[in-house]
Amino acid sequence: MLTGIIFGIGCFSLMVRYSATKSVVITEQHELKGEGNLEPLIDKILEEKKNYDFVVLINAAHGGENQGNTVNELREKEITLEVGVALEKMSEEGEIGFFMIRQEDTDISNENRANMIERIQPHMVVDLHVNADAMNERTFGTSVVYNERFYRPGLTNAGIADIMERNLVKEIQGKALGIVGDKQNKYPLLSMLQVPAVSVEMGYLTNKQEADLLKKDKYQKKIALGIYKGVQEIRKEIQ
Ligand SMILES: [Zn+2]
Numbered sequence: 001m002l003t004g005i006i007f008g009i010g011c012f013s014l015m016v017r018y019s020a021t022k023s024v025v026i027t028e029q030h031e032l033k034g035e036g037n038l039e040p041l042i043d044k045i046l047e048e049k050k051n052y053d054f055v056v057l058i059n060a061a062h063g064g065e066n067q068g069n070t071v072n073e074l075r076e077k078e079i080t081l082e083v084g085v086a087l088e089k090m091s092e093e094g095e096i097g098f099f100m101i102r103q104e105d106t107d108i109s110n111e112n113r114a115n116m117i118e119r120i121q122p123h124m125v126v127d128l129h130v131n132a133d134a135m136n137e138r139t140f141g142t143s144v145v146y147n148e149r150f151y152r153p154g155l156t157n158a159g160i161a162d163i164m165e166r167n168l169v170k171e172i173q174g175k176a177l178g179i180v181g182d183k184q185n186k187y188p189l190l191s192m193l194q195v196p197a198v199s200v201e202m203g204y205l206t207n208k209q210e211a212d213l214l215k216k217d218k219y220q221k222k223i224a225l226g227i228y229k230g231v232q233e234i235r236k237e238i239q
Pocket of ligand 1: 068
């Protein structure tokens with residue numbers, strides 16, 4: 001499957017640096033080792049989640065020293081946080097509530113993130129990432145990754161990923177690279193979860209046009225709206 005190949009190349013190189021005029025650091029290092037005390041936040045969310053009918057935990061991937069993919073000062077960890085904040089603002093009492101696992105520029109281990117998800121038991125998790133392709137600057141588009149090992153009766157993780165991909169790409173009028181099963185455990189957080197979850201690769205920082213969009217507030221809000229609409233459709237299917 002072509003999309004799988006493209007995606008695989010994007011994730012292949014752990015760390016590549018270009019010199020010359022461009023500063024590129026590509027890291028698909030998703031094994032986060034950081035700490036951070038999430039207990040007060042867990043208590044707060046457990047209290048607030050009662051006000052919502054459908055609870056979504058947003059994981060703004062990376063953070064702190066783990067910057068994620070970085071191209072020309074554009075950092076994955078910042079874009080994921082900004083889109084997460086936009087989603088959080090879309091929370092509506094009695095309806096869908098979005099809560100962020102990482103609320104600032106801190107590194108939190110995947111174990112702690114997974115523990116928080118386990119304690120809160122959201123209806124689903126949306127894990128936000130930005131992609132990079134060290135081999136080809138022309139690669140662009142959006143893909144949604146899912147854990148193949150956990151299935152809900154009725155709607156599989158692949159089905160959930162498909163709904164998310166279609167809604168998001170439609171909203172941003174972007175290019176769908178398709179849905180990808182995380183066969184090689186490149187997204188270790190996904191494999192730790194026992195709730196419906198997707199990792200959204202929102203676009204490529206190595207593609208100039210897409211990078212220019214990804215840094216814009218307006219485009220980030222469009223991404224958030226696309227994800228919101230995806231969550232709305234998924235909610236209808238699983239609730
Ligand atoms: Zn990432």
